[in-house]
Amino acid sequence: MSEEETDVARGGQGLARVAVVVRAGAAPLWWCGVFAAGVGVLAPGLTGRRIGVLAGAALFIVAAAATGLLGRRRYTALGRAAARAGKHDVLQDRAVTVRTWRHGHRWWLLLAFLAALGASLAAPAAGGMLLAGCGTGLRWKAAWLGRRERDDDALLWVRVDWLDRRGGRPAGKAVKAYRSTGVAAGDAAPGGARRRTPALV
Incomplete structure (x- = not known):
């Protein structure tokens, strides 16, 4: 039995960082959106490039704000009531958390990308900028969580x-x-x- 399995058998739990889970979707959504917008703007679409890009800019702002603000009250309530992790809890590595999230959402990301490309037939770049806005909002939310963690001098795990x-x-x-x-x-x-300096032991 591995050390992690032993810890869990003793009553510990596998824990993933909340901010890492939130941040995991930011880069895929951003790059899928940028690529879809770049491809979409090559065709005039039904609305024309100018209207499509302007509509896309508005969607980017709305998506970033909605994604970044959604659920903050819930995060705050859970954070305030957080219990201290036990000595047998297993802290999941950042790379494992990111890889697991992206693997579990790969089909949703693909469908969102294809939908953004399809939307370009009507309004060039709009669908892609919407996706990029969602990615930006997730990064904004992760940064907000980071400020809370620094203020509270505690990292949050789920x-x-x-x-x-x-x-x-x-x-x-x-x-x-x-x-x-x-x-x-x-x-x-x-x-x-990513932590720029090694964690203290």
């Missing part, structure tokens, strides 16, 4: 098994509570970015 339910939402109905650690725990900085 049980991995709860992420496997209902689409892997870190603040969804399946998530009952968060756990917290000091800011030196794990291999990701506050906000979910």
